Amino acid sequence: MKCDLVVVGAGPAGSMTAKVAAEAGLNVVMLEKRQEIGDPVRCAEGVSKAALRELVEPDPVWVSAEVKGARIRAPDGTEIVISEDRAGAEVGYVLERKVFDRALALDAAEAGAKVMVKTRALGLLEEGGVLTGVSAQFVGESLKIEAPLVIGADGVESKVGRWAGIDTALKPKDIETCAQFLLLDEGIDDEYCEFYLGNEIAPGGYVWSFPKGQSIANVGIGVLGSKANSGTPVMLLREFVKKRFPEGKILEMMVGGVPVSGPIETTTADGIILVGDAARQSDPITGGGIINAMRAGVLAGDIAAELVPKGEVDKTSLQVYEKRWRETIGKSIARNFAVKEFFVDLTDDDLNRLTHSLDGIDIAQLDLRGLLKVLVRQNPKLLLKLRHLIV
Amino acid sequence: MLLVNRYKCGYCGACVGVCPAAALELVETWIEVNDDCISCGRCTKICPLGALELTKEAQA
Ligand SMILES: Cc1cc2nc3c(=O)[nH]c(=O)nc-3n(C[C@H](O)[C@H](O)[C@H](O)COP(=O)(O)OP(=O)(O)OC[C@H]3O[C@@H](n4cnc5c(N)ncnc54)[C@H](O)[C@@H]3O)c2cc1C
Ligand code: SF4
Ligand code: SF4
Numbered sequence: 398m399k400c401d402l403v404v405v406g407a408g409p410a411g412s413m414t415a416k417v418a419a420e421a422g423l424n425v426v427m428l429e430k431r432q433e434i435g436d437p438v439r440c441a442e443g444v445s446k447a448a449l450r451e452l453v454e455p456d457p458v459w460v461s462a463e464v465k466g467a468r469i470r471a472p473d474g475t476e477i478v479i480s481e482d483r484a485g486a487e488v489g490y491v492l493e494r495k496v497f498d499r500a501l502a503l504d505a506a507e508a509g510a511k512v513m514v515k516t517r518a519l520g521l522l523e524e525g526g527v528l529t530g531v532s533a534q535f536v537g538e539s540l541k542i543e544a545p546l547v548i549g550a551d552g553v554e555s556k557v558g559r560w561a562g563i564d565t566a567l568k569p570k571d572i573e574t575c576a577q578f579l580l581l582d583e584g585i586d587d588e589y590c591e592f593y594l595g596n597e598i599a600p601g602g603y604v605w606s607f608p609k610g611q612s613i614a615n616v617g618i619g620v621l622g623s624k625a626n627s628g629t630p631v632m633l634l635r636e637f638v639k640k641r642f643p644e645g646k647i648l649e650m651m652v653g654g655v656p657v658s659g660p661i662e663t664t665t666a667d668g669i670i671l672v673g674d675a676a677r678q679s680d681p682i683t684g685g686g687i688i689n690a691m692r693a694g695v696l697a698g699d700i701a702a703e704l705v706p707k708g709e710v711d712k713t714s715l716q717v718y719e720k721r722w723r724e725t726i727g728k729s730i731a732r733n734f735a736v737k738e739f740f741v742d743l744t745d746d747d748l749n750r751l752t753h754s755l756d757g758i759d760i761a762q763l764d765l766r767g768l769l770k771v772l773v774r775q776n777p778k779l780l781l782k783l784r785h786l787i788v
Numbered sequence: 789m790l791l792v793n794r795y796k797c798g799y800c801g802a803c804v805g806v807c808p809a810a811a812l813e814l815v816e817t818w819i820e821v822n823d824d825c826i827s828c829g830r831c832t833k834i835c836p837l838g839a840l841e842l843t844k845e846a847q848a
Contacts (some may be wrong), residue, residue, distance in 0.1 A: 628838025
């Protein structure tokens with residue numbers, strides 16, 4: 398099989414790349430190793446409304462719920478409330494990813510991309526040192542797909558970069574290891590996303606409750622890999638649920654890993670572009686990766702459409718991708734990585750103190766960056782190291 | 789040797805993402821381990837469910 402562009406992985410990053418490239422006229426093949434796109438889900442499904450709307454028209458079919466804002470709870474129980482609507486904060490919609498991911502793949506297909514499920518990329522094809530495509534397994538049969546450019550949109554378990562000599566292996570301190578229950582409980586706040594902080598609750602991470610309507614929520618935990626041990630996330634999540642939602646009924650469970658490494662050194666090689674979690678573009682503070690994956694997909698799709706017809710797909714030509722993503726989403730990823738590196742070592746006392754320092758300040762309309770600014774202003778000593786980051 | 793408890797595994801791919809030897813692969817609902825495994829133990833600590841275990845080579 399021959400085409401202009403192979404996209405490996407049909408998550409939000411892959412589908413956006415495939416859609417944009419196909420719309421611009423490229424002959425695109427997108428491979429997905431699972432037999433069902435988007436399932437099983439590995440996500441808490443929260444996204445910013447404003448950011449999502451810039452990328453795709455929201456469809457009630459894949460929006461589970463809309464929230465009014467976020468509550469952040471310090472270890473001692475003190476609460477901060479941030480409203481969603483004014484400032485385009487980090488939350489707003491809670492999605493149904495099973496449906497959402499498939500809808501994005503459908504958009505790509507409608508734009509002309511060929512989608513192949515139960516098709517796993519196995520390695521890169523080469524001829525005389527030049528990349529010529531990928532080898533794959535399609536429902537158990539081997540298959541060669543020739544293309545001058547390969548997009549690695551293969552998520553946290555990405556191999557495409559490694560095949561091309563980019564070491565994307567995540568250090569334990571650069572991954573949040575997560576567990577989540579779909580929980581039914583009267584105590585679920587249907588209107589707010591909740592975040593619980595504390596070194597006992599979730600070392601180097603947090604517990605979240607993202608409501609899906611009718612007293613059901615994604616209640617999950619992320620623990621920093623370097624602070625985790627075998628099975629820590631699911632154990633701590635059970636403890637949390639027992640305390641906070643003792644009558645809670647677990648309707649689904651899932652586990653996963655989110656990269657929090659900050660920008661990696663390189664996301665391109667000759668004939669290769671990495672996008673989304675494969676490029677470790679998820680946000681190091683929130684662990685949110687959907688929006689960045691989609692934005693990177695748009696950039697990569699545009700660039701592929703521009704460069705493939707010209708035959709300019711060597712690493713040097715692909716620097717335009719490095720430049721564009723690092724100047725856009727890369728800026729907040731880099732800043733938030735530095736902030737995360739600092740925050741994961743704070744004690745519960747520090748976290749409580751920070752929360753109390755916001756007493757009497759109107760923060761309802763702030764986004765994450767605005768909130769950090771206020772925190773630095775109120776806690777100049779404790780947050781001295783962050784001052785240069787927050788301008 | 790690395791043992792995968794397939795009855796525990798939630799097929800999330802987190803272990804694959806941290807393996808420095810690229811010795812792991814997630815195929816639908818199972819984890820494959822190849823000969824490149826250097827028994828570093830990183831994946832066992834990362835697994836959210838505790839489905840991975842390193843055993844002494846003698847037992848293999
Ligand atoms: C517990 C948890 C909670 C999260 N919560 C949120 C949240 O609330 N909000 C948010 O924005 N983000 C969240 N994230 C992060 C978010 O899920 C990811 O950032 C997002 O899915 C990244 O999209 P992607 O397209 O890069 O990768 P993915 O969605 O992971 O897609 C990659 C695809 O590639 C496929 N693939 C892999 N290898 C191959 C191969 N060799 N051949 C073919 N196909 C292959 C995979 O099967 C997969 O379908 C969360 C993650 C976790 C684990
Ligand atoms: S990290 Fe654990 S649960 Fe996830 S795929 Fe690996 S063995 Fe399975
Ligand atoms: S023990 Fe180390 S080398 Fe072996 S599979 Fe796990 S992470 Fe990879």
